[in-house]
Amino acid sequence: MDGPGGGSNGDPTGPPRRGALVDVVREARSAVNVGCRGWGSSSTALAPRRQRLHGALDPPPPGRWGRAPRPWSASPTWCVSTVPDRGLPVGVVGWEQLRGWAVQVLRLAGASEEAADATADACLYASRRGLDSHGIAYLATYLPRLREGLIDGAARPAVVGGTDALAVIDGRSAAGAFVARFAMDWCCDRAARHGIAAAVVRNSNHFGAASCYADRAATRGCVGMVWSNSDAAMAPEGSLAPALGTNPLAVAAPGTPMPSLDMSTSVVAHGRVAAAARAGELLPAAWGIGRDGQPTRDPAEVLANAVLPMGGHKGFALAFMLEVLTGCLAGGSVGPDLHQERGACHLFVAIDVDRAGGRPAYEGALARLVSSLHDVPRVEGAEPLRYPGEGAAWTSERRRGGLELDESTAATLRQLGEEWGAPFPPEHAEGP
Numbered sequence: 329m330d331g332p333g334g335g336s337n338g339d340p341t342g343p344p345r346r347g348a349l350v351d352v353v354r355e356a357r358s359a360v361n362v363g364c365r366g367w368g369s370s371s372t373a374l375a376p377r378r379q380r381l382h383g384a385l386d387p388p389p390p391g392r393w394g395r396a397p398r399p400w401s402a403s404p405t406w407c408v409s410t411v412p413d414r415g416l417p418v419g420v421v422g423w424e425q426l427r428g429w430a431v432q433v434l435r436l437a438g439a440s441e442e443a444a445d446a447t448a449d450a451c452l453y454a455s456r457r458g459l460d461s462h463g464i465a466y467l468a469t470y471l472p473r474l475r476e477g478l479i480d481g482a483a484r485p486a487v488v489g490g491t492d493a494l495a496v497i498d499g500r501s502a503a504g505a506f507v508a509r510f511a512m513d514w515c516c517d518r519a520a521r522h523g524i525a526a527a528v529v530r531n532s533n534h535f536g537a538a539s540c541y542a543d544r545a546a547t548r549g550c551v552g553m554v555w556s557n558s559d560a561a562m563a564p565e566g567s568l569a570p571a572l573g574t575n576p577l578a579v580a581a582p583g584t585p586m587p588s589l590d591m592s593t594s595v596v597a598h599g600r601v602a603a604a605a606r607a608g609e610l611l612p613a614a615w616g617i618g619r620d621g622q623p624t625r626d627p628a629e630v631l632a633n634a635v636l637p638m639g640g641h642k643g644f645a646l647a648f649m650l651e652v653l654t655g656c657l658a659g660g661s662v663g664p665d666l667h668q669e670r671g672a673c674h675l676f677v678a679i680d681v682d683r684a685g686g687r688p689a690y691e692g693a694l695a696r697l698v699s700s701l702h703d704v705p706r707v708e709g710a711e712p713l714r715y716p717g718e719g720a721a722w723t724s725e726r727r728r729g730g731l732e733l734d735e736s737t738a739a740t741l742r743q744l745g746e747e748w749g750a751p752f753p754p755e756h757a758e759g760p
Contacts, residue, residue, distance in 0.1 A: 418738050420730040425753050427452055429741075430467060433750045437474040438481035443503040450505035450536035453543075455731050458723035459590065461599035462537040465606075465737050467744055469534070470503070478670045479503050479533050485510045493518050495527040496658065501670060504535030508554070508674060512541040515678035516548045523683035527676045530660025534558070534669035538578035539590035539720075541676065546580040546588070549687070550678040554578040557654040557673050559666045562594045563634035564644040568621035570634035573663035574598045575650040582681055583694055585721030593647035594635040601627045601635060607736050 430448035455463030489496035499507040518525035545552025558573030580588040605627035618629030637643030655662035661671035745752035
């Protein structure tokens with residue numbers, strides 16, 4: 329089977345040729361914007377999947393920028409999904425029904441009510457906005473960690489130091505989503521008084537999609553920024569083993585649609601590779617190296633060794649500085665110390681828009697920025713230029729009626745329901 333990024337150099341069964349790692353790093357550099365630009369013919373291969381799930385590729389709902397909707401291409405290759413193709417859709421589950429089940433199964437696994445609420449909300453937020461690698465299926469990771477004690481379901485984070493506008497927070501090994509929500513809410517509360525606030529966090533856990541918390545700040549009128557470290561899983565150029573984590577970052581700001589950036593410092597998020605492994609997919613060869621240090625398309629091999637940094641040395645440098653801003657600044661664990669994200673460290677920042685340049689000036693400048701971006705001339709056949717957050721807003725609108733489950737995800741959730749004594753709810757037959 330061949331797939332995106334395939335070719336002889338990406339074939340895990342063939343012998344690696346001399347210079348293969350150099351070539352794959354070059355390919356990785358060109359794939360930094362893979363989510364919007366594609367890998368050669370692979371976008372065409374993925375088009376039937378998108379049409380099957382969503383029907384015609386109609387435009388997202390217009391924003392409130394006071395201008396007519398811009399032209400939208402009918403081409404099915406407008407974007408290449410980084411979500412694995414796990415089979416035909418089997419039905420839709422409503423968000424309230426899905427949340428109720430997620431909270432129930434988390435509680436059965438030992439999470440407190442607050443921790444279960446925060447974790448379920450984080451998973452569903454990611455699923456709603458198309459970040460499926462960190463969505464509802466991530467319960468398959470959180471539940472065993474609760475059972476094994478890597479996540480303390482009963483623990484509560486606490487402020488243990490800092491100043492009026494800077495908190496040092498001990499996560500106390502609580503659920504990462506609970507810790508992150510606590511930290512960002514603290515930042516927003518203090519930013520309303522001081523204009524800006526920050527929280528450094530140690531002894532936390534995996535918190536899901538970083539944008540969940542940056543977006544949370546944006547809905548409260550703040551620019552929200554989130555950084556985190558993670559287990560060492562990324563190999564710098566020329567390395568045979570991982571040195572740093574994929575260390576995610578997110579930035580969001582008030583607006584409609586909300587400007588929102590969520591990215592890892594690797595070519596691809598580690599969760600996306602894990603999702604491909606569960607689905608039995610091959611990866612683009614530019615994404616990672618196997619245990620022999622050579623490029624591979626086998627996700628199990630990548631999980632056993634390392635993904636590659638985005639932009640080569642630039643992605644590695646950014647990941648290193650995020651370690652400084654999280655593990656070092658919080659006086660906690662750095663990536664090479666972590667195991668399954670237990671002890672992860674974060675940094676949260678909130679800046680109150682009203683206390684900065686003022687809301688009217690901010691909204692006017694943002695409207696001009698977005699308008700100028702949308703008006704940039706495009707080459708013939710190019711897809712519309714969108715700013716970070718527009719695609720997620722469209723996906724959220726498309727999924728407003730519930731989450732359309734594929735065969736693999738539905739099977740995973742049913743299995744979790746059986747294991748934890750919380751039968752997974754039946755899927756509805758019609759889409760959103």
